[in-house]
Amino acid sequence: MTVNPYSPAGAARRVPQNYPVRLHKISAVMNNLYRLFYRPLTILLGVTIFAGHRAQAQSQTNDSSATAVQQQSMPLLEVHAGSDPLRDYRATAERITDLVDTRLDVRFDFAKRYLYGKEWVTLQPHFYPTDSLTLDAKGMDIHRVALLKNGRQVPLKYRYDSLQLHIQLDKTYTRDQRYTLYLDYTARPDELKMSGGSAAITSSKGLYFINPDGKDPYKPTEVWTQGESESSSVWFPTIDKPNQKTTEQITMTVPDEYTTLSNGMLISQKKNNDGTRTDTWKMKHPNSPYLFMMAAGPFSIVKDHWKNIPVNYYVEKAYAPYARAIFGHTPEMIGFYSDILGVPYQWSKYAQIVGRDYVSGAMENTTATLHGEFLYQTDRQMLDDDYRNESVIAHELFHHWFGDLVTTESWSNLTVNESFADFSEMLWAEHKYGQDLADQHSYEAMQDYFDFARSGKDHPLVNFYYADKEDVFDQVTYQKGGRVLNMLRNYVGKDAFFSALHQYLEQNKFKPAEAQQLRLAFEQVTGKDLSWFWNQWYYGEGYPKLDISYRYEDDLHLVRVIVRQTQSGRVFQLPFAIDIYAGGKKERHSVMMTERADTFTYHYRVRPDLVNVDGDKTLLTEKEDHKTVSNFVYQYHHAPLYLDRLEAIEGCAKAQSSSEAARQLLLDALKDKFEGLRSAAISHLDLKDETVRPAALPLLTNLALRDPKSSVRSDALQAITGDSATLSSHDELIQQALKDSSLRVESTALDAFSAYNPQQAYQWAKQHSREAEAPLTEVICAVLARYGDAADFPYVAMNFDRNGSFQKLAYTQPYLYMLAQVITATDTVKNGLDKTKDFAQELGPRYGAYVMSMLENFVTLKTRQADAAADDSQRTALREQAGYGQQAIAHLQKTLNK
The missing domain is CATH 1.10.390.10 (Neutral Protease Domain 2)
Incomplete structure (x- = not known):
C-alpha cells in the first residue's frame, strides 16, 4: 500500500522539497493559490497538519573514553499499555479455522451498486476441534448458507449481525477434516454504515463503483476493489485477517465490452446471450483475503513480459500510447529484485491497472497492483518526472516478496x-x-x-x-x-x-x-x-538526537570527538563510522555508542581537515554538528555522499552573510552534479542579502534558462521571482520561461507573471488553456478565477469535474472562489456546493477537513458579497447561497466525524 503522493499526507512524503508550485502538505499549487487568492484577500485555510512538539529535557552528560568500544546488549524493553481504554493489547487473530480455498462467482448491478455473489469456501480447523464457524461479512444480505455434502447442499443454521456470520456446522470437525460451504449473498458497499479509513486508505467500502450510471462525461464506468486492511469482507464472506491464506478462483460477469483483471491467470472467457461476458481468474498459490482483487472497465491492455512471465498494463485508451513510458521499467525491476533477494518472482503474472477515484496511492493486490489515477501522464508531463511515480511502482512490486509472498x-x-x-x-x-x-x-x-x-x-x-x-x-x-x-x-x-x-x-x-x-x-x-x-x-519508540562537538589538542596531537544524546528518555545504542580526513587521506574508525555521552579520542600527525561522524550517513537521527565553515567547505568537496554535501550546504547557509568562504560554497553547490543538491543550494541562498544577491543572480538566471533538469530550472526561476517588488525587472526571463518545454517551469513562470502583470497573465492563461496539462492547468485555473469573469467559470468547473481523488484538491479553491465571487445564479452555486460536499465525503474525515475549510472561506466571501449588495432580491439570493454553504459544512461535520 502506498499513500497517494498527491494527497495532503503524501505531499510531504513524495514531493521533493524543491518542487516549485505546490500546496504545502496539500497539492502542487498552494504557492500559486496563496499568491492569487490568499495574499490579496488574506484568506487562510487554517488547517493544522501537525501540532505540538514534545518538550525535550536537557539530560546531564558525561564524557567517556572510546579506546576500547565494545558492543553491549541493551536491556529488554518492557512495553506497557497506556491508561487509554482504547489502547488494549492487539493480539494476532486467533486461528480457530483456516481458509483453504475460496471460489467466487459475482455479477455487478451498476444501477444499484450491488454485487450478487455466490461463494464456495473450503475450510478446516486449525488445531482444536470445532463445530462452528465465524466469517466476516460486512453489510450484506445473506440469502443462503449450506454445507456441500455428497453433491448436495445441506442448509445450516446461522446468525448474522451485519458484520459477522456465525454458522453452526453439522458436526464437530477435527484438524484433518475439510469441509466446503456454499453461500449466496448480496454485497451493498455504498450502504455500509462504517466507511472510515486511514492516512493511507481513505475509505473502507471494499468495493467501489465509479460513475456507475455513466452520467459523468469525464470518467469511464469502472468497478474495482480495495481489500486492505479488512475490507474484502464487504464483498465476500471470509475470515478477513492477514494471517489467513487461501487459494482462489474468481468468476466475474461483466458487460462484454469491459476488460477484467483479478489475481492469478485468466483461465476462461465465455460470451453470454445477454451482452455480457463471464471471465474466470484462478490463483494457484495461497493468498491473504485482503490481497484479493477485482477490476472491470473499458481498459486497454498494453503487454510486456519478464522472461516468460506476462507483465501487462491496464489503462484507459487515451493513455495506452504512454503506458510503456509510465510502467516501462517494471520488467527490469522484477529482475533486479529477484537477483538481490535470490528469490525469483514467485507469481504467474504481474499486472498493473490504474483506477479512477482510487482511495489511496496504490495497492499491492497479488499479481494485480491497483494504482491511483495520478500515475496517468503524457510524454510532456513525464518531462518533469522526479521519481515520485516510479517509486510507487517499485514500492508495490517489492510487496510481492514482502507482504504478498510473506505476509504480516x-x-x-x-x-x-x-x-x-x-x-x-x-x-x-x-x-x-x-x-x-x-x-x-x-x-x-x-x-x-x-x-x-x-x-x-x-x-x-x-x-x-x-x-x-x-x-x-x-x-x-x-x-x-x-x-x-x-x-x-x-x-x-x-x-x-x-x-x-x-x-x-x-x-x-x-x-x-x-x-x-x-x-x-x-x-x-x-x-x-x-x-x-x-x-x-522495532519494539522501542523514538529516535536519538545527537550533539557533536570537537576538541583539538595540538600539543598532544589529539582530537576528541564528543557525541551527546540529547533526546529525553532512553539512551540508544548506535553503531557508526567516524571518518578522519587529514593529509589528503581518509581514515575510518567504527565505533559503538552506548552511553548518554561518549568521547572518542584519536591521535593525529597532521591536524585533520575534517572529522565526519556517521561517515555512511545512515543513522536515523537529528544532528547538531558543530563544525566550522572550513570543515563544511572541505566536507562538501571531499566527502562523497549526498548528505555530506547537503550538511555542508546547510552549515554554510547559516554563515553566508558573514563568511566569504560560506557564500562561495553555496555558489559552488549551484553546479553540483546532482540536481537535488543544486535545488538545495538555491533554496538556501539569502537573496535579500546584498553580499549574496549580485553574485548569485547571474548563476540562477543561467540555471533557470539552461539547467537540464526542469526541477532546477523551476526552482531557480522561483528564487529569482520570490521578491514581489522586483518581479517586473525579470520580465524577459519570465517570458522565456513561459515557452519552456516543461509544464512545471511554465507553471512557475505564469505564477510570477500574474503577480506583476495580472491582465497579460490572464490573457496568456486564456490563450493556452485549451492545450494545457497539469500542473499548468492548476495555475491557469487560479489565474482565471482570480482575474476572470463568469465566461471563465466553465473551464475552471471542467477541471474540477474531470479530476478525481486528491488531484481535485488543486482545483477546489479556484472553483469555490468563483462560486463565491463571480457566480450569482443560485442553482449553479448550489450545484457546485453539492459537488464540493460530495468530494469532501469521498476524501473521508482525514482529508475532507481541507475541503471544509475551503467551504468556510466560501461562506465568508459570499456573506461579504451579500452584505455589500444594493439590491434586496440579490442580497436575499446571496444570503441563501451562503446559507447553503453553511448547511454543507454542517452536513460534513456530522457525517465526517460520526
Missing part, C-alpha cells in the same frame, strides 16, 4: 510489509539512478517521520497498542521502518543483509510472519545476537 501475521507487525516496500524505493533508485537520488529519497522520508514524531503520535515500529488497526499505516511503519532497514543493512553489511532476507523469504513463503522471524533469519545468517537492535528499533 497481524497489523501490529505491518512493518514486515510496509517498511520493506518503503525501503525498496531507495533500493531501486540506488540501482537505476545512483546513490545521490537514493540518499535524497531516504533523507526526505526520514524528515517526514521526524515531522510525524513531533506531532506526539510516535509509537514503536511493532505496535501492539493502537486504537484502530488503520492507525498503523503511518510514517512510523513506512518511513521510519524503511530507515531502520537501511541502518540494519549498513550494520551487518550488504551481503549478509540480502542473505538474511533470502533466508526469511524461503523459510516463510506463502505464510504469515512477524518481526521476530525476521530477527531469527538475520541471526542465523550473521551469527550475531541482534535482540538489542530489535528491542531498540
Whole structure:
C-alpha cells in the first residue's frame, strides 16, 4: 500500500522539497493559490497538519573514553499499555479455522451498486476441534448458507449481525477434516454504515463503483476493489485477517465490452446471450483475503513480459500510447529484485491497472497492483518526472516478496510489509539512478517521520497498542521502518543483509510472519545476537538526537570527538563510522555508542581537515554538528555522499552573510552534479542579502534558462521571482520561461507573471488553456478565477469535474472562489456546493477537513458579497447561497466525524 503522493499526507512524503508550485502538505499549487487568492484577500485555510512538539529535557552528560568500544546488549524493553481504554493489547487473530480455498462467482448491478455473489469456501480447523464457524461479512444480505455434502447442499443454521456470520456446522470437525460451504449473498458497499479509513486508505467500502450510471462525461464506468486492511469482507464472506491464506478462483460477469483483471491467470472467457461476458481468474498459490482483487472497465491492455512471465498494463485508451513510458521499467525491476533477494518472482503474472477515484496511492493486490489515477501522464508531463511515480511502482512490486509472498501475521507487525516496500524505493533508485537520488529519497522520508514524531503520535515500529488497526499505516511503519532497514543493512553489511532476507523469504513463503522471524533469519545468517537492535528499533519508540562537538589538542596531537544524546528518555545504542580526513587521506574508525555521552579520542600527525561522524550517513537521527565553515567547505568537496554535501550546504547557509568562504560554497553547490543538491543550494541562498544577491543572480538566471533538469530550472526561476517588488525587472526571463518545454517551469513562470502583470497573465492563461496539462492547468485555473469573469467559470468547473481523488484538491479553491465571487445564479452555486460536499465525503474525515475549510472561506466571501449588495432580491439570493454553504459544512461535520 502506498499513500497517494498527491494527497495532503503524501505531499510531504513524495514531493521533493524543491518542487516549485505546490500546496504545502496539500497539492502542487498552494504557492500559486496563496499568491492569487490568499495574499490579496488574506484568506487562510487554517488547517493544522501537525501540532505540538514534545518538550525535550536537557539530560546531564558525561564524557567517556572510546579506546576500547565494545558492543553491549541493551536491556529488554518492557512495553506497557497506556491508561487509554482504547489502547488494549492487539493480539494476532486467533486461528480457530483456516481458509483453504475460496471460489467466487459475482455479477455487478451498476444501477444499484450491488454485487450478487455466490461463494464456495473450503475450510478446516486449525488445531482444536470445532463445530462452528465465524466469517466476516460486512453489510450484506445473506440469502443462503449450506454445507456441500455428497453433491448436495445441506442448509445450516446461522446468525448474522451485519458484520459477522456465525454458522453452526453439522458436526464437530477435527484438524484433518475439510469441509466446503456454499453461500449466496448480496454485497451493498455504498450502504455500509462504517466507511472510515486511514492516512493511507481513505475509505473502507471494499468495493467501489465509479460513475456507475455513466452520467459523468469525464470518467469511464469502472468497478474495482480495495481489500486492505479488512475490507474484502464487504464483498465476500471470509475470515478477513492477514494471517489467513487461501487459494482462489474468481468468476466475474461483466458487460462484454469491459476488460477484467483479478489475481492469478485468466483461465476462461465465455460470451453470454445477454451482452455480457463471464471471465474466470484462478490463483494457484495461497493468498491473504485482503490481497484479493477485482477490476472491470473499458481498459486497454498494453503487454510486456519478464522472461516468460506476462507483465501487462491496464489503462484507459487515451493513455495506452504512454503506458510503456509510465510502467516501462517494471520488467527490469522484477529482475533486479529477484537477483538481490535470490528469490525469483514467485507469481504467474504481474499486472498493473490504474483506477479512477482510487482511495489511496496504490495497492499491492497479488499479481494485480491497483494504482491511483495520478500515475496517468503524457510524454510532456513525464518531462518533469522526479521519481515520485516510479517509486510507487517499485514500492508495490517489492510487496510481492514482502507482504504478498510473506505476509504480516497481524497489523501490529505491518512493518514486515510496509517498511520493506518503503525501503525498496531507495533500493531501486540506488540501482537505476545512483546513490545521490537514493540518499535524497531516504533523507526526505526520514524528515517526514521526524515531522510525524513531533506531532506526539510516535509509537514503536511493532505496535501492539493502537486504537484502530488503520492507525498503523503511518510514517512510523513506512518511513521510519524503511530507515531502520537501511541502518540494519549498513550494520551487518550488504551481503549478509540480502542473505538474511533470502533466508526469511524461503523459510516463510506463502505464510504469515512477524518481526521476530525476521530477527531469527538475520541471526542465523550473521551469527550475531541482534535482540538489542530489535528491542531498540522495532519494539522501542523514538529516535536519538545527537550533539557533536570537537576538541583539538595540538600539543598532544589529539582530537576528541564528543557525541551527546540529547533526546529525553532512553539512551540508544548506535553503531557508526567516524571518518578522519587529514593529509589528503581518509581514515575510518567504527565505533559503538552506548552511553548518554561518549568521547572518542584519536591521535593525529597532521591536524585533520575534517572529522565526519556517521561517515555512511545512515543513522536515523537529528544532528547538531558543530563544525566550522572550513570543515563544511572541505566536507562538501571531499566527502562523497549526498548528505555530506547537503550538511555542508546547510552549515554554510547559516554563515553566508558573514563568511566569504560560506557564500562561495553555496555558489559552488549551484553546479553540483546532482540536481537535488543544486535545488538545495538555491533554496538556501539569502537573496535579500546584498553580499549574496549580485553574485548569485547571474548563476540562477543561467540555471533557470539552461539547467537540464526542469526541477532546477523551476526552482531557480522561483528564487529569482520570490521578491514581489522586483518581479517586473525579470520580465524577459519570465517570458522565456513561459515557452519552456516543461509544464512545471511554465507553471512557475505564469505564477510570477500574474503577480506583476495580472491582465497579460490572464490573457496568456486564456490563450493556452485549451492545450494545457497539469500542473499548468492548476495555475491557469487560479489565474482565471482570480482575474476572470463568469465566461471563465466553465473551464475552471471542467477541471474540477474531470479530476478525481486528491488531484481535485488543486482545483477546489479556484472553483469555490468563483462560486463565491463571480457566480450569482443560485442553482449553479448550489450545484457546485453539492459537488464540493460530495468530494469532501469521498476524501473521508482525514482529508475532507481541507475541503471544509475551503467551504468556510466560501461562506465568508459570499456573506461579504451579500452584505455589500444594493439590491434586496440579490442580497436575499446571496444570503441563501451562503446559507447553503453553511448547511454543507454542517452536513460534513456530522457525517465526517460520526
